[in-house]
Amino acid sequence: MFNDTSSPLSLLATRRSGKPRDLVAPGPDADQLAQILAIAARTPDHGKLAPWRFVVIGQDQRTALAALIIDAYRVERPTASRTEIEALDQFAHQAPALVVVLSSPKPSHIPVFEQELSTGAACMNLLHAVHALGFAGGWLTGWPSYSDTVRDAFGEGHERIAGFLFVGTPSRPLDERPRPDMERVVSRWRP
Numbered sequence: 001m002f003n004d005t006s007s008p009l010s011l012l013a014t015r016r017s018g019k020p021r022d023l024v025a026p027g028p029d030a031d032q033l034a035q036i037l038a039i040a041a042r043t044p045d046h047g048k049l050a051p052w053r054f055v056v057i058g059q060d061q062r063t064a065l066a067a068l069i070i071d072a073y074r075v076e077r078p079t080a081s082r083t084e085i086e087a088l089d090q091f092a093h094q095a096p097a098l099v100v101v102l103s104s105p106k107p108s109h110i111p112v113f114e115q116e117l118s119t120g121a122a123c124m125n126l127l128h129a130v131h132a133l134g135f136a137g138g139w140l141t142g143w144p145s146y147s148d149t150v151r152d153a154f155g156e157g158h159e160r161i162a163g164f165l166f167v168g169t170p171s172r173p174l175d176e177r178p179r180p181d182m183e184r185v186v187s188r189w190r191p
């Protein structure tokens with residue numbers, strides 16, 4: 001269906017996520033990351049509220065991120081196993097580039113639901129920009145996204161972590177995942 005590999009449609013059709021643990025250097029340089037974030041911000045947004053924001057976590061900050069997540073986890077689950085802690089440590093260290101996307105709803109007559117939809121769209125745009133530059137991205141939430149302590153390290157009480165978006169170069173071919181049967185997700189309205 002998307003045979004013309006030079007077409008923009010083909011670019012959209014070939015995007016797929018990489019597992020963040022399989023993403024290695026090179027990651028985007030500073031200019032490329034700025035481009036990625038500019039595209040992410042170019043997102044449908046009812047009321048021009050920019051109800052999202054992006055927090056870039058540097059490679060040199062991963063140890064601090066791991067400590068933040070692990071300390072928060074231990075407070076919530078004092079009997080955490082070594083395996084659980086190692087998984088959180090690995091979470092914080094994977095992939096060369098990392099952007100935390102925050103849902104940051106603004107006081108407005110625009111429903112929060114619509115503002116959150118815009119945040120999801122910003123994440124998707126970010127992943128498309130990543131792909132257009134020849135990298136792969138992975139959008140993870142997991143336990144850290146739902147921890148108020150972790151959220152407080154990046155944002156304020158009314159904000160939520162929409163995801164940790166990891167970016168890098170795949171160290172192995174990306175898996176394609178089954179896509180929905182279009183007949184199940186598309187229908188024609190029959191009034």
Ligand SMILES: Cc1cc2nc3c(=O)[nH]c(=O)nc-3n(C[C@H](O)[C@H](O)[C@H](O)COP(=O)(O)O)c2cc1C
Nearest residue numbers: 015016017018138139140141142143162163176177
């Ligand atoms: C909001 C959100 C959170 C996600 N969190 C996780 C996660 O924590 N762990 C995971 O394995 N996949 C997670 N995923 C799924 C992957 O990001 C990704 O969509 C999927 O692995 C492959 O889909 P793709 O190739 O179309 O991008 C999440 C997806 C979304 C939209």
